[in-house]
Amino acid sequence: MWNDFLEPVLLSLEVSFTSGIIVIVLGTLIGWFMVNKTFKGKVIIETIILLPLVLSPTVIGFLLIVIFGKNSWLGEMIKWIFHRSLLFTWWAAVIASAVVAFPLMYQAAKAGFHEVDKDIEGAALVDGANKFQVFLYISIPLASKMLVAGGIMSLARALGEFGATLMFAGNIPGETQTLPTAIYVAIDAGNMTMAWLWVLTTILISFLILLVIHIKSE
Template structure:
């Protein structure tokens, strides 16, 4: 196999792993907080968290360009700090993957924490455990199956992200070209053999990830 074949695969895994770590941490803490707190406007916040699941990829890509583009305050701050805009970099692909995969991780983590008996956590506090110890030694272990399942599904979702990534990160070979965008270009150029190989790799990876997710349920 040529480097042309392996480069999008390596970049896709790199982007998905980086996004997966960010989503895992954010999803766990957001899920824990939302599972144990009641406040006005909670349903609005939760709807906002889940919104990327139903928004068209082009809309997600458009919003990312608005929020992180050169003319936005965030985009200007990033460019001032790193001397380079975030758009059309592999970090743009990471951000796109984080946005579209976060709802899966959040929902899984929240469901897991909600299944933990509050009396068990309360008993640990009575025995002298602080909130840190309750979280890491009680809540996390009792929710580990849903957390792992959510992490796997989030990774799989990030691996297959196309629309928002294409708009926000572009399709620069060796820099931002992931498997989905590489397949798109291969089909457009009539290189069906290469497209088929990337499709098969994606199907195998997705099958294995879904299998692992099912096992951990």
């Protein structure tokens, strides 16, 4: 019983932290880029980035299947390189979690970089720093409060992802069965003891994640 309980917990932590790292890096870079660049179609791109916030998880799962499925050029390329489809794999769970969590990190990064004093960045450029150095040593530290909050919220969202993960990654014990899907299966099978254990574990982890945000914000 202990192994059955622990397996989805550890897998959920692995998936959420891996997708969280991806989201934090991409969200920070794209958030900074969108704040500092103006170009045609920017509003359209931002709208697409934020779509996972309002789309049903099943719609996101369907779109991921279409994009990475065996009938797409990307899916065919992945299968040719790795000799297997991406669907119903551990990486599929990571991608699904990252897609639904990304808008939260993007919004936080954008808000954080908006608050950075442009005069400070400009002074650093005048003093001889290049754009990468300004980004790394000035922009990120000044926006760090929002970046940390966005990263933690993204981890929490990735941990709770269900619909897109179930459609795109499936529910394979030991490989793609995360806490939300494990809870669903346990309830469907009438195993309320295990369901309650997983529910309480999810609540505890989520509580700790949110607690960190509040501590950091004080």
